[in-house]
Amino acid sequence: MSAAPSVSPARPRSGLARFDSLRVKLFLAIAGANVVLVMAAYLIYGWSFDRGLVEYLNKADETRLQPLVVRLANGYRQHGHWDWIAGDRERWFELSREVLGSGRVQRRPGEQGQPPGAPPPTNNAPAPAGPRPAAEAPPPGNPPALTIDPRLLLLDAERRVIIGPEWRAEQAVLKPITVDERLVGYLGYVPRLQMVASLERVFQAQQTRTYAAIALGLFAAVLLNAALIAHWLSRRLRALGAGTTAIAQGDYEVRLNAQGHDELAQLADDFNRMAVSLQAARQARQQWIADIAHELRTPLATLRAEIEALQDGIRQPDAANLDSLAQEVSRLTRLVDDLRLLSLSDLGALDYRFAPLDLGRFVADYLHEATARPGQRLRLSTDLPEGLSVRADGDRLDQVLANLLQNTLRYTHEPASLDVRLVRDGDEARLSWEDSAPGVPAEALPRLTDRLYRVDESRASASGGSGLGLAIARAIVEGHGGRMTASASALGGLRWDLWLPLHAEAEHD
Structure with a gap:
């Protein structure tokens, strides 16, 4: 039996070289890929949520303001002009608050909207644009003055501001008001998040903290998952490496435990088949050597016996005895020629x-x-x-x-x-x-x-x-x-x- 091939011992690793292992590389690759996915999901989700929130609020405003457009169109159809609301700030306030979800407010005595018989309001001038200054605050003891929602504007067909702050007209989204398919004006509104930027920043900060907590949790889960996968894969590969080392040292009886049906299990099956083939080849080689020795032993023993008989004088070196020796030599020659022919065939050199x-x-x-x-x-x-x-x-x-x-x-x-x-x-x-x-x-x-x-x-x-x-x-x-x-x-x-x-x-x- 031939000696098993020598295998050089593994060199000890020190310093950073200890981290140059498949387990560490698998961990870094899996963890890095998952961290990138978590960060990308965080950024995309945050951007999508902010964008979706803005679109949702704007569409909600449009839906809620549609009844106000109908009310304004009916008022214009009844009066034929905008004077009926241009000077009546309380009516405008009441209409806007009803659309935005607030209940009706109680009017002060003597104002429009009181029971029949009350004198109509005399102030027909358009309401001043912009927020009311602090000097207009009502005196103590009187009911508070009504504040018109600064997000709403009423414009005529030429887009001149009738009610509302004129300086917000450029920011407003205009919804046309039609009467009998004729454009008579516009209801303008400023998108909610443009009015309450501070509220948006507060909400965004809150969502950022929430997303950050979720991202940290996902990051911890990613690290744990990467560590488990890297350990699982490296353990199976270590078993394959140990089997390969055993094969290199001449132990062809080693077998791997092939679990599952994945590529590593198929690799283990291939390894086992290779070990079986190597073991069979070694046994065939040993049998081949033994058979050749047996084949050579018979004619050599015959030759030796006949030569010794000639040397001892038992047999005479006549033609018959020499022919017998020649036959044994021919048999050996044929055997050697046949062995050489098969060896050439195995090497592909025939x-x-x-x-x-x-x-x-x-x-x-x-x-x-x-x-x-x-x-x-x-x-x-x-x-x-x-x-x-x-x-x-x-x-x-x-x-x-x-x-x-x-x-x-x-x-x-x-x-x-x-x-x-x-x-x-x-x-x-x-x-x-x-x-x-x-x-x-x-x-x-x-x-x-x-x-x-x-x-x-x-x-x-x-x-x-x-x-x-x-x-x-x-x-x-x-x-x-x-x-x-x-x-x-x-x-x-x-x-x-x-x-x-x-x-x-x-x-x-």
């Missing part, structure tokens, strides 16, 4: 010389030459149509066919039968190779192309095979972009199916 090849004619020629040898007892049946061209290396395909034929001749009972057929299967050519009994157990079929695998270990010495021929054949077929599978034969033996991609020209035939 040399191929691809060229267009008529697969049917190529297989037919090979079988004709191989079965025409003297003493060959094989009943051969073929169906190998020409015209199926593949891009292949003829020498390498010779190795594949030679391995298949050797297994057929080596393991089938006499009289041996072989049926070889070639058909087109989509954009591939499929070569079927079926021989006669005996067959192979179903559980052994998937392992026939494993290296150094034999169905019957006791027949290894008698057959002379190394257990690498089918593994080499599979490697060559896969090097051509094809595949090779084993199954039970209808003749009672083993069936091999080989698929090779057709040449580009043959695909369009």
Whole structure:
């Protein structure tokens, strides 16, 4: 077993480097993003609330003032002019207060609005514009003078101020007053928040304090949430890091607990599959080394025994004994050559010389030459149509066919039968190779192309095979972009199916 790779210990961190961790970075990233969202929400909500409050109050004023517009239009329709209210400040006061929600006020005796018989008011002059000076305050003991709402103005059709402060006319929003679809004047009002700026500032300050308290609470919740998420993520990543360290130290039995179905759980599953593959690869390597040692031990032991017998004089160095030594050397040579070929295939360094090849004619020629040898007892049946061209290396395909034929001749009972057929299967050519009994157990079929695998270990010495021929054949077929599978034969033996991609020209035939 090879030594586990050394892992350098982690260097201790000091100072600011201690904060250079994934947990801290996750915390800062999550907390920073949430703080930005909280501040943005605070600013947008404050701006939206102020804007919405202004629009709400203005629309409320417009709705509440609509009855006053109707009352003024009816008065103008009845009198035909604005003199009926221009000099009657108390009537204007009463109308405006009724619209704004206040109750009717009691008039002083002798003023308009008293019971029938009371003299009408004599003051028909327009009310002075602007707020009343302090000198106009009523004397003690008398009922207080009525104050006209400074937000309301009455203007004629030429926009001349009839009632109300003239200096507010530019700030006022005008609502037209029509009588029989004829414009007779305007009711002007100053938006509420322009009149009570101090109240707005007080309300805004109160809302700011409320929003600030909410923002602080959200900020604390954000920090707590970021800390919990960072701890949760870093804990799972630390487990992954610990598993990776164990793998690097050669402990392939480590497994991670994959919880949930998120990306980290999928990463843990992938890690576990990687650990299983590495563990299987190590076990296969150990088995591979043990199998090679076993394969080399047998011919080496035979050679040693025969050489010692020659040295001790038990056997004579005649031609027969020397031939026996040569056979063992040849067996070792074949084994080493096969091992080298498989190693080159694993490294992707196996040399191929691809060229267009008529697969049917190529297989037919090979079988004709191989079965025409003297003493060959094989009943051969073929169906190998020409015209199926593949891009292949003829020498390498010779190795594949030679391995298949050797297994057929080596393991089938006499009289041996072989049926070889070639058909087109989509954009591939499929070569079927079926021989006669005996067959192979179903559980052994998937392992026939494993290296150094034999169905019957006791027949290894008698057959002379190394257990690498089918593994080499599979490697060559896969090097051509094809595949090779084993199954039970209808003749009672083993069936091999080989698929090779057709040449580009043959695909369009």
